[in-house]
Amino acid sequence: MKRYVIYKRVSTEEQGRSGLGLDAQKRDIGIFLESYSEEPFEVIGDFTDILSGKNDDRPELQEAMRLARTTGAELLVAKLDRLSRKVSFIATLMDDPKIKLRVASMPSADKFQLHIYAALAEQEREFISIRTKAALAEAKAKGVRLGGLRDKTNERNKEVQRRAKERADRVAKVILPLRSQGLSLRAIADALNASGVPTARGGSWQASQVQRTLKRL
Numbered sequence: 499m500k501r502y503v504i505y506k507r508v509s510t511e512e513q514g515r516s517g518l519g520l521d522a523q524k525r526d527i528g529i530f531l532e533s534y535s536e537e538p539f540e541v542i543g544d545f546t547d548i549l550s551g552k553n554d555d556r557p558e559l560q561e562a563m564r565l566a567r568t569t570g571a572e573l574l575v576a577k578l579d580r581l582s583r584k585v586s587f588i589a590t591l592m593d594d595p596k597i598k599l600r601v602a603s604m605p606s607a608d609k610f611q612l613h614i615y616a617a618l619a620e621q622e623r624e625f626i627s628i629r630t631k632a633a634l635a636e637a638k639a640k641g642v643r644l645g646g647l648r649d650k651t652n653e654r655n656k657e658v659q660r661r662a663k664e665r666a667d668r669v670a671k672v673i674l675p676l677r678s679q680g681l682s683l684r685a686i687a688d689a690l691n692a693s694g695v696p697t698a699r700g701g702s703w704q705a706s707q708v709q710r711t712l713k714r715l
Contacts, residue, residue, distance in 0.1 A: 499538050499539065499540055500535060500536040500537070500538070500539040500540070500572070501539065501540050501541075501542050501569060501570070501571035501572070502531075502535075502539060502540070502541050502542070502571055502572050502573075502574045502600070503541075503542060503543040503544075503545070503562050503565050503566045503569070503571045503572070503573050503574065504527055504541055504543065504544045504545065504562075504574050504575075505545050505546075505547075505558070505559060505562040505573060505574070505575050505580065505581070506520055506523045506524070506527075506544075506545070506546045506547075506575070506576065506580060507546065507547045507548075507549065507556070507558075507559070507580045507581075508520055508523075508546075508547075508548055509548070509549060509550045520546065522576070523575075523576035523577070523580065524576075525667075526576040526577070526602045526603055527574060527575075527576050527602045529602065529670065529671070529674065530574070530600070530602035530603075530605055533605075533674070533675060533678075534602075534605040534606075534678070542565065542569060542571055543561075543562060543565045543566075543571070545558040545559065545561055545562040546558055547559055552583055552584070559581070563591075563597060566596075566597050566598070567594075567596040567597060570596075570598075571598075572598040572599070572600045573597055573598065573599050573600070574600045574601075574602060575599075575600075575601055575602065576601075576602045576603060577601065577602070577603050578601050578603075578604070578612060578615060578616055578619070579619060581599075583619075583620065584620070585613075585616040585617045585619075585620045588612070588613070588616045589613055589616070592609045592612065592613060599612065605678060606678060661698075663714050665698050665711075666711045666714040669690065669695060669711060672689070672690060672695065673686055673690075673708065673711060673712060676689060677712060682705070683705035683706075683708045683709050684705045686703075686705075686708045687702075687703035687704055687705050687707065687708050688703075690703040690708070691703050
């Protein structure tokens with residue numbers, strides 16, 4: 499019987515965000531178990547930390563890893579960054595011969611692919627941080643008052659992201675299985691159109707829209 503140890507994580511500020519909250523992680527893990535897991539399976543542990551991903555000294559994670567090591571169960575997370583935002587930590591974990599890692603949102607990814615994804619995600623976060631600081635410095639030099647403008651922009655961006663994620667979630671059970679079967683983006687778009695599933699604006703699906711939706715998932 500396939501056995502899993504589930505681990506979830508949110509930071510305080512992430513708890514209410516769509517796509518990062520505990521409910522979203524439970525949903526993604528549920529999709530994996532229902533659609534991708536070998537059967538029969540058993541969940542022998544379920545652990546949750548409410549701490550930043552920058553902090554690798556998390557008690558529930560340590561307990562989840564201990565249980566996975568001692569039982570041979572697979573350590574299952576919704577997304578890779580729920581384990582850590584540091585590629586060094588993820589690489590060390592994947593090098594541990596006693597831990598088998600599975601990521602619900604990338605059900606077919608092997609260790610090499612997960613390592614590459616972690617490295618790219620870390621580089622992207624660093625670039626975004628540098629870009630944001632540069633933009634703020636430029637705005638400040640031009641005399642722009644940053645506080646209120648930034649708060650309004652953040653709220654608007656959060657709402658746009660929330661709506662986009664909700665739309666992506668609605669078609670997840672159609673898109674994810676088709677993609678796992680190796681269908682191209684174009685073929686998935688054709689399948690959605692044939693099924694009468696509209697896009698956010700009520701139009702027809704294109705390959706590029708499928709790709710953006712997959713990224714949100």
